[in-house]
Amino acid sequence: xxxxxxxxxxxxxxxxxxxxxxxxxxxxAERGYAGCSVAAVAERARxxxxxxxxxxxxxAELVVELFRGIVGHEVDAVKAAAQEPGEPAERVVAIxxxxxxxxxxxxRRAYALLAEPVDAPVEAERIVFRRVFxxxxxxxxxxxxxxxxxxxxxxxxxxxxxVGAITEVxxxxxxxxxxxxxxxxxxxILRALGGSDAGHP
Numbered sequence: 098x099x100x101x102x103x104x105x106x107x108x109x110x111x112x113x114x115x116x117x118x119x120x121x122x123x124x125x126a127e128r129g130y131a132g133c134s135v136a137a138v139a140e141r142a143r144x145x146x147x148x149x150x151x152x153x154x155x156x157a158e159l160v161v162e163l164f165r166g167i168v169g170h171e172v173d174a175v176k177a178a179a180q181e182p183g184e185p186a187e188r189v190v191a192i193x194x195x196x197x198x199x200x201x202x203x204x205r206r207a208y209a210l211l212a213e214p215v216d217a218p219v220e221a222e223r224i225v226f227r228r229v230f231x232x233x234x235x236x237x238x239x240x241x242x243x244x245x246x247x248x249x250x251x252x253x254x255x256x257x258x259x260v261g262a263i264t265e266v267x268x269x270x271x272x273x274x275x276x277x278x279x280x281x282x283x284x285x286i287l288r289a290l291g292g293s294d295a296g297h298p
Contacts, residue, residue, distance in 0.1 A: 113142075113144065113152070114152045116144070117142050117144070117152055117153070118166070120138050120139075120142035121133055121141075121163050122163055123141060124137055124141055125160070125205070126203055128205065129205050129209045129213050131214075135150070138159065156216070157215075158218060164210065164222045165222065167210060168222075168226045168229065171196060172230075172233070174199060175192045175233060176233065178194075179237060184241070185238065185240045185244070185246055186237075186246065186247060186286075189256075190283050192230070192233055192234055192237075193259065193282060194282055196263070197263065197267060197279050197282060201270060204271040204272075210223070211268065212264065212271075227257075227264070230256075230260050231257045231260050232253075234255075235255070235256035236252075238250070238255055239252040241290070255289065258289065259286060259289055262285070266281075266282065267279070
């Protein structure tokens with residue numbers, strides 16, 4: 098007869114898993130991916146290293162789950178920003194400006210999310226993350242084209258190019274504390290969309 102966990106045992110395991118993820122999130126924010134080893138997570142969570150492996154096969158799988166939670170919060174934030182009143186181009190700007198502002202509040206974690214060298218499973222999750230942002234931006238670009246507020250263009254291609262460009266722009270500020278480049282995001286995005294940017298010739 099297969100072993101069935103009692104509710105009390107399951108509750109303890111769930112609490113331990115939550116503690117592991119909390120410890121990993123703290124380390125990711127402090128030290129990045131390189132500093133988020135299984136041993137370091139176990140020490141921060143005050144459990145044995147072997148206990149971490151009961152929940153996750155390894156570091157990469159642990160961080161993948163952590164990334165999914167982080168991405169969910171970021172997507173919710175930019176979706177809310179993009180629902181504010183405004184033309185489609187303004188909504189695209191809101192998506193990327195909101196993400197940039199939030200990234201700069203937790204630079205080490207954001208660098209790990211965007212650009213730090215990582216293992217293959219985490220890199221695959223990073224690609225999913227970028228596609229989610231691409232699709233969000235593309236939705237508003239298509240609306241702009243449909244309504245004639247933006248010139249005809251391949252919405253998905255433009256959105257993908259913006260995701261790549263904004264990621265590259267953020268790498269500097271996230272690693273040097275020089276936030277000057279972020280101030281130029283708005284005119285850059287508007288120009289890339291083909292919209293009006295009269296204030297920045």
